[in-house]
Amino acid sequence: xxxxxxxxxxxxxxxxxxxxxxxxxxxxxxxxxxxxxxxxxxxxxxxxxxxxxxxxxxxxxxxxxxxxxxxxxxxxxxxxxxxxxxxxxxxxxxxxxxxxxxxxxxxxxxxxxxxxxxxxxxxxxxxxxxxxxxxxxxxxxxxxxxxxxxxxxxxxxxxxxxxxxxxxxxxxxxxxxxxxxxxxxxxxxxxxxxxxxxxxxxxxxxxxxxxxxxxxxxxxxxxxxxxxxxxxxxxxxxxxxxxxxxxxxxxxxxxxxxxxxxxxxxxxxxxxxxxxxxxxxxxxxxxxxxxxxxxxxxxxxxxxxxxxxxxxxxxxxxxxxxxxxxxxxxxxxxxxxxxxxxxxxxxxxxxxxxxxxxxxxxxxxxxxxxxxxxxxxxxxxxxxxxxxxxxxxxxxxxxxxxxxxxxxxxxxxxxxxxxxxxxxxxxxxxxxxxxxxxxxxxxxxxxxxxxxxxxxxxxxxxxxxxxxxxxxxxxxxxxxxxxxxxxxxxxxxxxxxxxxxxxxxxxxxxxxxxxxxxxxxxxxxxxxxxxxxxxxxxxxxxxxxxxxxxxxxxxxxxxxxxxxxxxxxxxxxxxxxxxxxxxxxxxxxxxxxxxxxxxxxxxxxxxxxxxxxxxxxxxxxxxxxxxxxxxxxxxxxxxxxxxx
Amino acid sequence: xxxxxxxxxxxxxxxxxxxxxxxxxxxxxxxxxxxxxxxxxxxxxxxxxxxxxxxxxxxxxxxxxxxxxxxxxxxxxxxxxxxxxxxxxxxxxxxxxxxxxxxxxxxxxxxxxxxxxxxxxxxxxxxxxxxxxxxxxxxxxxxxxxxxxxxxxxxxxxxxxxxxxxxxxxxxxxxxxxxxxxxxxxxxxxxxxxxxxxxxxxxxxxxxxxxxxxxxxxxxxxxxxxxxxxxxxxxxxxxxxxxxxxxxx
Numbered sequence: 001x002x003x004x005x006x007x008x009x010x011x012x013x014x015x016x017x018x019x020x021x022x023x024x025x026x027x028x029x030x031x032x033x034x035x036x037x038x039x040x041x042x043x044x045x046x047x048x049x050x051x052x053x054x055x056x057x058x059x060x061x062x063x064x065x066x067x068x069x070x071x072x073x074x075x076x077x078x079x080x081x082x083x084x085x086x087x088x089x090x091x092x093x094x095x096x097x098x099x100x101x102x103x104x105x106x107x108x109x110x111x112x113x114x115x116x117x118x119x120x121x122x123x124x125x126x127x128x129x130x131x132x133x134x135x136x137x138x139x140x141x142x143x144x145x146x147x148x149x150x151x152x153x154x155x156x157x158x159x160x161x162x163x164x165x166x167x168x169x170x171x172x173x174x175x176x177x178x179x180x181x182x183x184x185x186x187x188x189x190x191x192x193x194x195x196x197x198x199x200x201x202x203x204x205x206x207x208x209x210x211x212x213x214x215x216x217x218x219x220x221x222x223x224x225x226x227x228x229x230x231x232x233x234x235x236x237x238x239x240x241x242x243x244x245x246x247x248x249x250x251x252x253x254x255x256x257x258x259x260x261x262x263x264x265x266x267x268x269x270x271x272x273x274x275x276x277x278x279x280x281x282x283x284x285x286x287x288x289x290x291x292x293x294x295x296x297x298x299x300x301x302x303x304x305x306x307x308x309x310x311x312x313x314x315x316x317x318x319x320x321x322x323x324x325x326x327x328x329x330x331x332x333x334x335x336x337x338x339x340x341x342x343x344x345x346x347x348x349x350x351x352x353x354x355x356x357x358x359x360x361x362x363x364x365x366x367x368x369x370x371x372x373x374x375x376x377x378x379x380x381x382x383x384x385x386x387x388x389x390x391x392x393x394x395x396x397x398x399x400x401x402x403x404x405x406x407x408x409x410x411x412x413x414x415x416x417x418x419x420x421x422x423x424x425x426x427x428x429x430x431x432x433x434x435x436x437x438x439x440x441x442x443x444x445x446x447x448x449x450x451x452x453x454x455x456x457x458x459x460x461x462x463x464x465x466x467x468x469x470x471x472x473x474x475x476x477x478x479x480x481x482x483x484x485x486x487x488x489x490x491x492x493x494x495x496x497x498x499x500x501x502x503x504x505x506x507x508x509x510x511x512x513x514x515x516x517x518x519x520x521x522x523x524x525x526x527x528x529x530x531x532x533x534x535x536x537x538x539x540x541x542x543x544x545x546x547x548x549x550x551x552x553x554x555x556x557x558x559x560x561x562x563x564x565x566x567x568x569x570x571x572x573x574x575x576x577x578x579x580x581x582x583x584x585x586x587x588x589x590x591x592x593x594x595x596x597x598x599x600x601x602x603x604x605x606x607x608x609x610x611x612x613x614x615x616x617x618x619x620x621x622x623x624x625x626x627x628x629x630x631x632x633x634x635x636x637x638x639x640x641x642x643x644x
Numbered sequence: 645x646x647x648x649x650x651x652x653x654x655x656x657x658x659x660x661x662x663x664x665x666x667x668x669x670x671x672x673x674x675x676x677x678x679x680x681x682x683x684x685x686x687x688x689x690x691x692x693x694x695x696x697x698x699x700x701x702x703x704x705x706x707x708x709x710x711x712x713x714x715x716x717x718x719x720x721x722x723x724x725x726x727x728x729x730x731x732x733x734x735x736x737x738x739x740x741x742x743x744x745x746x747x748x749x750x751x752x753x754x755x756x757x758x759x760x761x762x763x764x765x766x767x768x769x770x771x772x773x774x775x776x777x778x779x780x781x782x783x784x785x786x787x788x789x790x791x792x793x794x795x796x797x798x799x800x801x802x803x804x805x806x807x808x809x810x811x812x813x814x815x816x817x818x819x820x821x822x823x824x825x826x827x828x829x830x831x832x833x834x835x836x837x838x839x840x841x842x843x844x845x846x847x848x849x850x851x852x853x854x855x856x857x858x859x860x861x862x863x864x865x866x867x868x869x870x871x872x873x874x875x876x877x878x879x880x881x882x883x884x885x886x887x888x889x890x891x892x893x
Contacts, residue, residue: 075704136787140787141787161801173772210753240700276682277679281703456777550693
């Protein structure tokens with residue numbers, strides 16, 4: 001099979017407009033004859049479900065949480081980018097496109113990214129119309145701030161809770177359609193499998209998390225808006241329930257999984273404090289606008305800090321190494337996430353880490369407070385400072401924050417074409433669940449933009465084109481494929497409950513996380529990856545022999561829920577390692593130690609690796625098949641990313 | 645730290661339920677409250693006992709999924725969510741009582757998990773601005789004074805956890821409902837439907853079986869996001885002005 005990205009011909013700036021015009025339309029009276037399933041109710045899912053219902057389609061929306069409003073988009077702090085150029089500082093659709101392509105280290109499709117930049121301006125209009133209370137200036141107009149990796153102020157925000165406000169906006173639009181009877185909501189319901197009939201996605205199998213009932217739902221199209229797979233690392237900034245299960249099971253039904261090794265390690269998270277740790281908390285990147293990152297110049301001084309013999313304030317200016325400002329004078333503390341994370345790792349590897357574990361650097365607001373006053377800093381970041389104090393017990397107004405990188409976002413995901421359709425016809429992936437717009441590294445404030453772009457402004461056009469070609473024949477769950485899928489799900493549940501081994505699900509999840517973090521994390525080597533592959537295989541075998549899942553299926557059973565998710569992570573982990581091993585270059589969030597410039601920067605190999613690595617499932621315990629979609633750059637010139 | 649946990653166990657909605665005591669050891673002050681429960685659950689699993697079920701997701705205080713009535717207070721002794729509560733708020737030797745939210749409108753699902761879908765239905769009854777995707781004016785078309793935008797934002801930060809209901813002796817959902825009514829009544833975009841919204845949301849709130857408000861203010865005092873009682877006053881004003889000229893409900 002040749003992966004056809006279906007990128008429209010013509011000049012970059014006209015592609016989307018032209019494509020919208022040439023896409024087939026479904027006549028309004030026929031829209032009510034189509035059923036659409038949306039899995040996940042985060043920014044992508046809620047916005048898609050609401051927009052499609054408004055158009056007249058019958059939508060079923062599913063989420064594993066108790067309410068659609070809990071989806072993890074809600075936790076995004078910093079903001080959302082849009083090329084409004086309200087600040088008159090030189091922004092434009094083309095600049096946002098260019099920054100995103102460059103920030104992604106030239107591993108994303110030009111056409112997708114341009115479309116993203118183009119519709120970004122509509123998103124802000126839409127959210128304001130819904131009553132999203134963005135930050136404003138005294139004149140009553142919208143405020144903006146700059147964000148890592150950008151030299152213009154194009155980020156719209158709602159204090160440190162932008163994701164929450166945007167999600168509640170999308171949730172309100174969704175709720176309105178529930179009230180209108182156009183969306184039927186299925187909370188506390190997990191997707192267990194995709195059902196394909198004659199190669200087309202035609203429904204899903206779900207588990208009711210309260211009763212354990214295995215149910216089937218038929219539809220003309222299935223949209224997976226199920227987020228990223230960062231929890232494969234166990235410790236990440238993802239919610240505890242975030243998982244790859246829906247995407248992975250779709251993958252096993254024929255959807256290619258693209259660039260799984262592209263993971264984003266966020267530079268500003270609260271460091272790990274002990275083995276009991278269940279999750280990592282992000283401190284918004286916006287803090288880097290005012291905070292200065294530093295470690296002591298010498299290992300000796302860092303040791304004294306770690307032992308508590310001196311305090312950070314005792315270290316004089318000349319003994320501090322503001323390493324980002326030193327190495328990247330033009331971007332300073334605002335370098336993109338991958339660069340900031342890697343440099344934190346370097347200084348800690350040198351022994352200059354500042355907390356007990358040696359894995360933390362300072363983010364210091366002393367100078368900003370002296371310059372702008374504590375009240376100003378409080379107004380900007382008050383809730384983040386409070387959260388930091390709540391978790392660590394330290395007051396960041398008085399002593400510098402300690403931060404360290406943590407897994408935050410996954411750029412890889414299900415392969416989709418320009419229409420957001422996966423390699424299974426009728427099966428779509430939106431938001432973080434797809435691979436399409438961020439290349440090898442995502443810029444700050446771009447995840448919210450992509451989720452809402454896909455849901456509000458892309459899928460309503462592209463889905464119609466597919467449905468119009470299907471005809472209006474009703475779908476039902478009587479096809480034998482549904483029965484087969486149900487049997488598969490029930491067998492898997494019985495198998496998990498029947499092992500009755502000795503080790504908890506979390507035991508395996510933590511072990512997998514350690515393997516992934518050590519050998520497929522911030523820096524990777526062929527040697528480490530090869531080792532990790534063997535370790536994951538062994539761990540997976542052990543899981544299926546020795547996992548202990550208590551209780552039964554016919555009840556709320558959180559161990560069983562986790563067991564399903566971890567079983568899938570144990571398979572995904574190996575594919576991530578395969579992908580990282582295959583990509584003999586460094587780009588964005590994928591850093592192979594063998595491939596770096598003399599200054600320690602990522603060294604791309606455009607000659608051999610300017611492609612999307614799309615993996616095709618071949619069967620249990622089989623090596624996956626790599627298929628390549630070449631990336632063609634007609635508008636930007638590929639350069640070595642430099643933030644110096 | 646060594647602690648004794650008195651945990652509400654209830655197999656399902658039909659079960660009567662009751663407290664079970666669990667001794668627990670080796671708890672560090674750096675752990676979050678939920679991480680302490682993770683430790684308990686690992687121990688229970690080890691022993692072959694059903695782990696304690698509780699709702700949680702983001703563990704950073706924003707999704708509103710965690711709940712727990714701890715030592716007689718929703719989300720425990722501090723004005724924060726349970727996931728942000730850390731064990732340094734407790735002392736060695738403490739006995740900690742953990743219950744689910746208690747309100748007729750939030751039926752228990754299992755152990756500490758309750759059904760809060762009543763909140764979703766209140767939002768569905770009118771907690772939105774009726775605009776479709778597309779065809780909206782430019783975001784800067786309508787200037788909004790910063791003070792108004794900030795106040796609307798403060799109301800909009802409600803995370804829908806239900807602590808207000810759990811804290812209230814009447815199990816009233818006035819703080820939750822008023823936060824959304826206030827946010828939208830203050831913003832020009834929401835003003836168009838303000839009357840119908842107030843009437844419909846309050847009617848739904850009553851239909852769900854939440855109690856009335858007697859102005860004790862426990863809801864706001866216990867709210868992890870500090871949603872102000874002013875919102876209830878504003879909602880009452882919205883409601884009275886709406887029913888005076890009602891053509892709606």
